[in-house]
Amino acid sequence: MSSKSLYRRLSERFDQERFLLIVLILGSGLALAETFRFDISSAARFPRLTGSVVFVGALLLFFSKYLPGPLRAAVEESAGVFEADEEFEKRQQEVEGRQQSGDDATESGATEPDADRNELSTVGRPIHDSVFTGLIATGYAALGFAIGILWATPIFVAVYGYWFKLPRYLTAVLAVVGFAIAYGFMSVLGVPLDRGQLLVTSGVF
Amino acid sequence: MAALAAFSEALSIVFSWPTPIWVVIGLTLGMIGGALPGIGSSLGMAIVLPLTLPLGPINAIILLVSMYSGAMYGGSISAILVNVPGTGGAAATTFDGYPMAKQGRAVDALSMSATASATAGFLSVLTLLLISPILIEVVLLFGSPEYFLMAILGLSMITIVAEGSMVKGLVAGAAGLLITTVGIAPNSPELRYTFGSLGLYDGIDFIAALIGMFAVAEMLKLAGQEGGIADAEIDLSGNTLSGVRETLSHPWQIIKSGYIGMFIGAIPGAGATVSNFLAYGEAMRSSDNPGLFGNGEPLGVISSEASNNGTIGGSLIPTISFGIPGSGSTAVLLGGLLMHGLRPGPQLFEADLHITYAFLIALLVGNIFIVLIGVLVVTRLAKLTQVDTHVIIPLILVLSMVGGYTLRSNWVDVITVLVLGFLGYIMVRKNYSIIAFVLGVVLGPIAEENLMRSLQISGGSYDIFVTKPLSLLITAGILVILLGPYVKPALERRLG
Numbered sequence: 228m229s230s231k232s233l234y235r236r237l238s239e240r241f242d243q244e245r246f247l248l249i250v251l252i253l254g255s256g257l258a259l260a261e262t263f264r265f266d267i268s269s270a271a272r273f274p275r276l277t278g279s280v281v282f283v284g285a286l287l288l289f290f291s292k293y294l295p296g297p298l299r300a301a302v303e304e305s306a307g308v309f310e311a312d313e314e315f316e317k318r319q320q321e322v323e324g325r326q327q328s329g330d331d332a333t334e335s336g337a338t339e340p341d342a343d344r345n346e347l348s349t350v351g352r353p354i355h356d357s358v359f360t361g362l363i364a365t366g367y368a369a370l371g372f373a374i375g376i377l378w379a380t381p382i383f384v385a386v387y388g389y390w391f392k393l394p395r396y397l398t399a400v401l402a403v404v405g406f407a408i409a410y411g412f413m414s415v416l417g418v419p420l421d422r423g424q425l426l427v428t429s430g431v432f
Numbered sequence: 433m434a435a436l437a438a439f440s441e442a443l444s445i446v447f448s449w450p451t452p453i454w455v456v457i458g459l460t461l462g463m464i465g466g467a468l469p470g471i472g473s474s475l476g477m478a479i480v481l482p483l484t485l486p487l488g489p490i491n492a493i494i495l496l497v498s499m500y501s502g503a504m505y506g507g508s509i510s511a512i513l514v515n516v517p518g519t520g521g522a523a524a525t526t527f528d529g530y531p532m533a534k535q536g537r538a539v540d541a542l543s544m545s546a547t548a549s550a551t552a553g554f555l556s557v558l559t560l561l562l563i564s565p566i567l568i569e570v571v572l573l574f575g576s577p578e579y580f581l582m583a584i585l586g587l588s589m590i591t592i593v594a595e596g597s598m599v600k601g602l603v604a605g606a607a608g609l610l611i612t613t614v615g616i617a618p619n620s621p622e623l624r625y626t627f628g629s630l631g632l633y634d635g636i637d638f639i640a641a642l643i644g645m646f647a648v649a650e651m652l653k654l655a656g657q658e659g660g661i662a663d664a665e666i667d668l669s670g671n672t673l674s675g676v677r678e679t680l681s682h683p684w685q686i687i688k689s690g691y692i693g694m695f696i697g698a699i700p701g702a703g704a705t706v707s708n709f710l711a712y713g714e715a716m717r718s719s720d721n722p723g724l725f726g727n728g729e730p731l732g733v734i735s736s737e738a739s740n741n742g743t744i745g746g747s748l749i750p751t752i753s754f755g756i757p758g759s760g761s762t763a764v765l766l767g768g769l770l771m772h773g774l775r776p777g778p779q780l781f782e783a784d785l786h787i788t789y790a791f792l793i794a795l796l797v798g799n800i801f802i803v804l805i806g807v808l809v810v811t812r813l814a815k816l817t818q819v820d821t822h823v824i825i826p827l828i829l830v831l832s833m834v835g836g837y838t839l840r841s842n843w844v845d846v847i848t849v850l851v852l853g854f855l856g857y858i859m860v861r862k863n864y865s866i867i868a869f870v871l872g873v874v875l876g877p878i879a880e881e882n883l884m885r886s887l888q889i890s891g892g893s894y895d896i897f898v899t900k901p902l903s904l905l906i907t908a909g910i911l912v913i914l915l916g917p918y919v920k921p922a923l924e925r926r927l928g
Contacts, residue, residue, distance in 0.1 A: 237449065244862040249608060258610055261625060270622035272887070274613040275878040277872075284599050300598045301918055357656035361854060364648065364829055367543035368846050376837055380438070380830050387826040401823065405830045416485060418838040 234335045248289045255281035276392045303321070317407065350392050363387055374423035377413060433634030435565060435785065442789030446797060447637075454491045455798050455826065457793050458498025459801050465499065465518075466506020468824060472519040472652075473503030474760035478646040479828065481768055489772035490787055495919045496793040498745075500761045501798050502770040504652055504704060504741045505806060508545040510817040513538060513668075520706025521740035524712035524831065527730030528725060536669045536727050541677030542814075543834035544730055545737040546806020551679070552738035554799040556745025559694065563794050568781040571753050577896050579777060581906040583875045586756030587868060588913040589700040596863035598917060604864045609873020609879065611636050611748035613753045618881045619888075629804070629843040640836045640845040641852050641873045642767050645866055646760065647832040648853025653827045653860060672807050672854060678730050687716060687733040690742035697746025700871070703759030704740040711739030741802075744795065752780050752788060755878055757872070770874070809924060 259278040262271035285301045286296070294302060347355050363386060370379035381402040388398025413420040413432070422430040445451060465476030477499050484492035507519030512529035517747025525545065532541040570866050574582070587609075591601030614625045679686070689711035697706035710793040715735035716725045742761070750756040755776035757763040769776060779787045836849035859866055890896035898904045 245862070247653075247858045247862065250855070251603065255610060258613070258625065265622050265624065267620045267622040269618070269884060269887070270617035270620045271622060274610060274624065276607040277606045277613065281603055281610055284603035284606065288597070288603065303597050305596055305598065355656060356853075357652045357857070359656035359788045360652050360825065360829075361857070362480060364652075364833075365850060367829065368833060368850055371833060371837070371846070372843060374833055380834070384826045384830065387822075387829075388763055391822045393822055397823065401519070402827055402852050403825060408827070409834050411481075412834045412838050416482075416838045418841055419586070420834065420837065424843075 462502025539670030612876025644852030649856030697743035865871025
């Protein structure tokens with residue numbers, strides 16, 4: 228099985244909403260359980276109140292398919308305030324969709340479809356662009372922790388530019404701009420961005 | 433008398449160096465953010481927040497409100513030129529703005545947008561200034577129980593205004609509130625959910641949460657879309673002065689749309705995304721030639737743009753009075769206020785009244801700059817609509833990570849930015865209200881503090897939330913909002 232089809236299979240099986248709800252159920256459940264260990268009872272009041280709403284609400288959403296009709300409708304349906312009439316709503320959704328995808332540019336032939344583009348990536352890579360961006364952002368934070376955000380910044384930008392097939396000169400310019408942003412923050416706000424927790428621990432500047 | 437003294441102090445602040453320059457910088461940054469599809473005002477303001485740390489509170493807030501105002505206008509640039517609204521508040525502008533551009537009247541449409549935005553923005557902020565003495569009286573009636581209830585009312589409003597399931601909205605809002613319980617509890621030395629980590633003693637920083645939710649989540653979403661409109665052709669023909677003249681010949685339309693915007697803006701969660709469609713619909717309904725709408729009708733551009741800038745004055749009412757933001761941008765603005773030690777409510781109308789007046793006056797002045805920039809410089813800003821998203825994304829992510837770390841030099845903030853960015857991305861995709869979550873994060877400490885104080889006053893009894901007429905009224909309001917959507921259909925069925 229190729230890595231692309233493995234990725235596709237995994238992503239088909241991964242339900243983002245279920246994942247979010249599991250995080251919320253476990254997180255709020257843990258928060259609720261912890262409140263019983265607090266020494267000062269008044270400090271438990273607010274987390275119990277909010278934790279209960281999250282826990283019960285997330286459970287209802289998680290099991291909404293199995294709820295009886297009226298309760299299911301109450302859990303899933305919108306309150307309907309500010310809902311436009313059907314005709315206008317169609318138009319509204321069309322524009323909002325365009326805002327997200329910029330499809331008018333494509334419609335007018337403005338952006339040529341890439342030869343090796345597929346449904347996973349706009350630049351023909353084997354994983355979805357958003358997933359890659361999430362992974363590289365995590366890598367950026369981890370590298371920043373290890374060697375200092377200042378030094379991790381140009382590396383992150385260079386890898387990003389390479390992956391998304393940006394022209395080399397543009398990637399170099401972006402890496403310099405990224406470094407300048409981090410350096411600017413360090414100089415103006417006096418934050419030790421040049422220090423890592425594992426390497427370059429005493430900084431350079 | 434005190435209000436007059438505060439007003440004159442505010443005037444001297446706004447017109448003293450370097451405040452005017454922060455107005456111009458804020459407007460320009462806002463217009464740039466607004467013109468770039470996918471960026472918008474809340475994201476732009478969120479990543480600028482950490483940079484305002486060295487500024488004093490007044491200049492910082494003036495910078496942020498100017499960005500907010502600039503972005504509302506900036507959103508129309510890409511809406512008109514490339515048919516992609518830079519912000520949700522400019523979505524209806526595409527209906528007639530883009531056809532006008534196709535007819536060779538792009539500059540007319542852009543100057544109409546600038547004039548309508550500035551005039552309605554000016555009008556709504558002026559109205560807010562004029563009604564501020566009444567607001568002061570109202571705000572001073574509120575005590576701890578009422579402030580706690582207002583926070584819950586604001587969250588409830590958002591859940592019914594936001595698209596999609598109300599339960600999803602409630603869960604999102606409550607999750608935001610729950611996150612704020614990490615760290616030392618207010619009014620008690622109890623350490624909550626720190627798991628022995630020193631980095632968590634001070635809790636989750638709400639600015640890091642805002643950056644994660646608005647910037648990182650948005651970039652993850654943007655990364656999965658087409659590379660943008662980099663090669664879209666832009667035809668910048670038309671006449672600036674005729675656009676201005678045409679707009680000013682429809683004063684009633686500007687006033688009407690501006691006030692629709694102001695009214696909708698004052699409702700938590702609604703904002704410019706709703707108001708521009710409502711104002712456009714109303715302009716179409718009241719027109720003698722509704723068939724012209726959608727084919728380059730100037731009134732379509734004027735109504736949409738007047739309403740989105742009109743929203744600003746309205747959304748500031750619940751934000752500064754009760755700490756309930758009307759939109760994502762005002763949630764960030766509220767974050768800015770809190771970060772600089774300014775608390776919404778009585779403080780902003782008593783001791784800090786001069787600051788409140790200062791940023792309202794700055795907004796008024798800013799509207800004059802919008803016309804000037806919109807009419808004179810906008811053709812240069814047009815280039816921004818062609819920037820590739822893959823150029824923007826790495827830079828926004830750098831700003832987010834660096835900004836997150838600089839807040840407290842605490843790696844917990846970087847983790848917060850990342851984790852909430854990922855969760856925010858899923859929430860946006862699955863129709864969970866980001867605004868409700870963010871509002872929960874920003875309001876959490878205020879809500880808990882007021883809850884604790886109220887219960888201390890009442891000796892632990894929850895009766896305090898229903899004994900006074902005002903608190904009873906708000907409690908009833910919350911119940912109507914939360915139960916209304918379920919009870920109303922049943923009542924209608926029963927009444928035939």
